[in-house]
Amino acid sequence: xxxxxxxxxxxxxxxxxxxxxxxxxxxxxxxxxxxxxxxxxxxxxxxxxxxxxxxxxxxxxxxxxxxxxxxxxxxxxxxxxxxxxxxxxxxxxxxxxxxxxxxxxxxxxxxxxxxxxxxxxxxxxxxxxxxxxxxxxxxxxxxxxxxxxxxxxxxxxxxxxxxxxxxxxxxxxxxxxxxxxxxxxxxxxxxxxxxxxxxxxxxxxxxxxxxxxxxxxxxxxxxxxxxxxxxxxxxxxxxxxxxxxxxxxxxxxxxxxxxxxxxxxxxxxxxxxxxxxxxxxxxxxxxxxxxxxxxxxxxxxxxxxxxxxxxxxxxxxxxxxx
Numbered sequence: 001x002x003x004x005x006x007x008x009x010x011x012x013x014x015x016x017x018x019x020x021x022x023x024x025x026x027x028x029x030x031x032x033x034x035x036x037x038x039x040x041x042x043x044x045x046x047x048x049x050x051x052x053x054x055x056x057x058x059x060x061x062x063x064x065x066x067x068x069x070x071x072x073x074x075x076x077x078x079x080x081x082x083x084x085x086x087x088x089x090x091x092x093x094x095x096x097x098x099x100x101x102x103x104x105x106x107x108x109x110x111x112x113x114x115x116x117x118x119x120x121x122x123x124x125x126x127x128x129x130x131x132x133x134x135x136x137x138x139x140x141x142x143x144x145x146x147x148x149x150x151x152x153x154x155x156x157x158x159x160x161x162x163x164x165x166x167x168x169x170x171x172x173x174x175x176x177x178x179x180x181x182x183x184x185x186x187x188x189x190x191x192x193x194x195x196x197x198x199x200x201x202x203x204x205x206x207x208x209x210x211x212x213x214x215x216x217x218x219x220x221x222x223x224x225x226x227x228x229x230x231x232x233x234x235x236x237x238x239x240x241x242x243x244x245x246x247x248x249x250x251x252x253x254x255x256x257x258x259x260x261x262x263x264x265x266x267x268x269x270x271x272x273x274x275x276x277x278x279x280x281x282x283x284x285x286x287x288x289x290x291x292x293x294x295x296x297x298x299x300x301x302x303x304x305x306x307x308x309x310x311x312x313x314x315x316x317x318x319x320x321x322x
Contacts, residue, residue, distance in 0.1 A: 044290045045085030046316035053087035055315040062104035076100045091129035103153035113154040120148040145182040157208045167198040186230040201251045213249040236277030244279035251298040268293040
């Protein structure tokens, strides 16, 4: 079942006026008008709660090969929905008193990789919630190879290698082979090129290059880590609310058509870029109405070209085209 605020039913009438005002105030709001035909979200669903289909500050999302959305929130539940927000099933991460997961992605076999942030590890689950313990990487806090601080994301490249990012005193990315053996690491805490201050999320392109949302440096860094070390091949971004600037980029996704979508935690928006960092448009502003965001953490792109935005502090999901 979809959940809509009664105000949403009346919202589109006033949007016609608001859109005209917004287009004239883009330099004040720091947002460009979107490239699509409308600023209205296609679907808005979810509300606060701990029952099935409800959320308590959702923080990460992944879309499966079967077109299902997997979402984790502060209850440490993995909830599964169809692309319209209809609840399918859920399971509980067994250990969560120290903290909750903050990253989700799918591996090459269609299993779910979970960045179990405060337990210093990557977990692997089948789509129906069976935990594959033999594929767990990490579990020990520390700075040595194979040890972790606060794990933010885990992704797999076309060759089956894993990349796991972490923040805290280490702020690095570690690479592992398909069997989970440590290969090398890069990064370190700092603002120089190649360093990180909270690498919050990663995505891999068709060349196996690693795109990283370097959140607290307000920038995007891209690495070629296919060899024996990681080489920085692209870096862009600076803090700000103007078009093209970033405010705590927390998640990013590539569309395979020359575009990168970035969700910004402090700017309460999604921004669309070309692959060289030129802004092509933005969507969202601070607030609670449909079309507004409150500290969004994540986003995902489905195979129909629709962006699903995890509107965290509003405890919901909004689907847009940008």
